[in-house]
Amino acid sequence: MRADADLTARARIRDAAVNRFAVEGFGAPLRSIAKDAGVSAGLVMHHFGSKDKLRAECDEHLLATIRRLKRENVAEAAAGQSFFHKFAAVEENAPIVGYVLRSMQDGSPLAREFIDHMVDDAVGYTRDGVAAGVIVPSRDEAARARYLTLSSLGSLLLEVTLNPPSDPHDLGAIVRSFLNNSYLPMLELFTEGFLTSRRMLDEYLMYVPDPPSQDEAAPAPTPG
Amino acid sequence: MRADADLTARARIRDAAVNRFAVEGFGAPLRSIAKDAGVSAGLVMHHFGSKDKLRAECDEHLLATIRRLKRENVAEAAAGQSFFHKFAAVEENAPIVGYVLRSMQDGSPLAREFIDHMVDDAVGYTRDGVAAGVIVPSRDEAARARYLTLSSLGSLLLEVTLNPPSDPHDLGAIVRSFLNNSYLPMLELFTEGFLTSRRMLDEYLMYVPDPPSQDEAAPAPTPG
DNA sequence: CCACCGGCTGAACGCACGTTCAATATGCTA
């Protein structure tokens, strides 16, 4: 609460932590974070109390940043490619993307909140798209939005996990290449589908109640 | 080598390691693995040399088991649902699934090999399905197979990471509930698509060369 | 001037972990 000297020290540590966490994961040593920020490890404790508190503040700060970026880019968001479109700007804010991916990797509350936001956004986009007639309606819009979001983020997470970038700057290239490889099959699937007949879908619809059923352990339509 | 006394000790340790790794991840302490197996930590070192060697042997053993299970179930594998169908038997071999998911989570070579196998299987299944006329052809079958496999496995990984089971037996319930929630949107997407017009796909096809183009920035999934 | 207070440091503590080692028990071989 003092002058800028205080704030800059805290901010430097926080940013260094975000970068280290994004690159090495949350097992990154506190001492290397401190070194990146040009301070001692003790000072980190003095300012944040513990490593967990530091991470919590990073979470909070990143969530705020993400919300701001979303608000700024909400005009450009187009239905149908919204999940990916946001990551197109990954080059400029690679640390954020890396941090979020690391959060997904260890299932932190930030990942849960981020994903829930993405699902909510997807619900809105698909609702608009369906209303505009460019997206086919679903029998369970919420389930579809969650399915599409989890598929997109999950496959990205898997790809980055299998090919981890050493330099955080490489993350942009990896994400971009992933999108390039995904775009054709995704568009094909979205416009032409995958199955030629309705048989499997119709059979499934005969077995389960059609309304949106958030269920925990319903008897699956085990074929065979 | 020797009598069953030797084998059982090694095997007990290996199985205990698989279980612990599946439940807690690969950071699980060697001492708790040893306790699960009813032996001392030193004996684990004596038999396996190091924790990494123990894990390598777990990897090897699981890959062999997976290959065997695949061979046994290959008759039941049906195109289009093959990725999921395999996991339907998750209740009986939850440790295997948990271990593989943990491997994906940290991007080990086992995960890479497992996924490459899954992609290869998907290529085969879709080829058969296309030949039989039940699956629509793709302009890049390899890319589609990889896309579908990464999406399925990635979303499952994400779901399990966000809702980690404490008891490995719960893993089956989580996977089953995930499949239940995914099945409708997946079947809808596979049979009815997502977009109502071909515009985005056609526009994309105008911009890129249509033949299968493996991007340069990404390490290509070079088969064998 | 002195006293104080917060930013800041380096050294040290304590813990959990992988690993090593000397010692003991249990066979098998000659």
Added chain:
DNA sequence: TAGCATATTGAACGTGCGTTCAGCCGGTGG
């Protein structure tokens, strides 16, 4: 029986980590 290899243990070592602590430095108030 002696002798030797193997299975097994408990204690100890070394390390990396988060965290604690006593103290230094610089500015501010009295």
